[in-house]
Amino acid sequence: MKKKPLILVTNDDGITAPGLRTLIEVMKTIGEVVVVAPDSPQSAMGHAITINSTLYVEQVQIGTDDLKEYSCSGTPADCVKLAVKQILGRRPDICVSGINHGSNSSINVIYSGTMSAALEAGIEGIPAVGFSLCDYNWNADFEACKTYVKTIVENVLEHSLPNGVVLNVNIPNLPKEDIKGMRVSRQAKANWEEEFDKRKNPQGRDYYWLTGKFVNLDQGEDTDEWALDNGYVSVVPVQFDLTAHHCIQNLNSWNLND
Template sequence: MSKKRPLILVTNDDGITAPGIRALIEVMNTLGDVCVVAPDSPQSGMGHAITINDTLYCDSVTVTKDAPQTEYSCSGTPVDCVKLAVNEILKRKPDLCVSGVNHGSNSSINVIYSGTMSAAVEAGTLGIPSIGFSLLDYNLEADFEPSKKYIKAIASQCLKNGLPKGVVLNVNIPKLGKKDIKGMKVCRQANAHWEEQFDKRVNPLGREYYWLTGEFINEDKGEDTDEWALHNGYVSVVPVQFDLTAHHAIKDINTWDLS
């Protein structure tokens, strides 16, 4: 790989053959030398899971003939992919890690469940500027063309300017045509949650099992949130920190009798 061009690590949680990652690779090839390390099968909702009690396999593959990128298919989670890429596959630390494009939203509280975002966060903990991209369309035939302009713009700025220490970007793109996306807004994460339900069933052998279902509830009426931006036709860009310390609570908890 050329040392003059940025080295870009591409990963995802939908699997190495998913249309979303193919669109992301296409854009990244215009910005630098690309290495893809992605799961060999869908890993949605895996969060920051890592493989510790099983073997990991990572094989060189060719998904798109004559494409310039190098690609590896990994048996593990999105976070495993990043760890393997940085520690075993790449000759130097990437200048940028991009994850996605996820099929479906990772806005608001969804960020904590997301394998897409966890891969970006993992790279961030290693000092690599990182971005997770998601399109609000779960269809495997989703149109990623309108997203490419915004993906390139954000990735280009990260390569040029870097990111603040301890921060990665969570980017969500509305399901709209090129002419209908109004632009981008830097936002905060909306205060929202899932009200989960479990669909209880019985299999042919008489054993009970469950399907997780639920409703997304947005209680946040602020016009500075990712949910507001997305519902009003904007790409949302949320800076996410991976220091989970609730700094504002330290003073109050220090008043407790902990002797």
């Protein structure tokens, strides 16, 4: 009998998040599932890790089955590190992160705790996928995600991924019947036009609240933003090597050693 793949499940919205519970439900149909997730929301933590305070991990039971679940006091990247080095006992065959409550398309991938967990797994040489639904509602309907999550994970397990590459998958906030399919895409050039709303607390001390709007600067029809706007699931291969390889030749023409 073929051995079931070991699947590490994590997220950044916390171990009780409905998106995580949906991801667990789908993964249980594919393999042996172990969950290591933050004990509280860790959205927009990026690739932060805990180095100046203690980390705690507690085995918990959220559902009614005998699933192995661990709640971690740290960041999403911490969760993956602890899972691989301390908890699992063997390397997982795949790490899946999410399903995030909200988009992680375009520039959002830089700030995303969901994707940082997947990238941390990739750094360890583990195939990994981060999943996000473009709906920030805690009670979002994740039903439309299930088929696409299952298909992508099964394909990654069958084909693996190139070394240093993980997948960033975003699912449009549409009824299942209105999603047209999947598009392999590139990350759109977009950013946030941010402002800080200055306020005063009851003691009269100034504080700031970050606000802003998302601006897509990319008119290409091969981007994740185009795919989502046109009813497709976007699948973007992401690498953690941040070297701007195309710039190396130009820098070598500088007089850096004179």
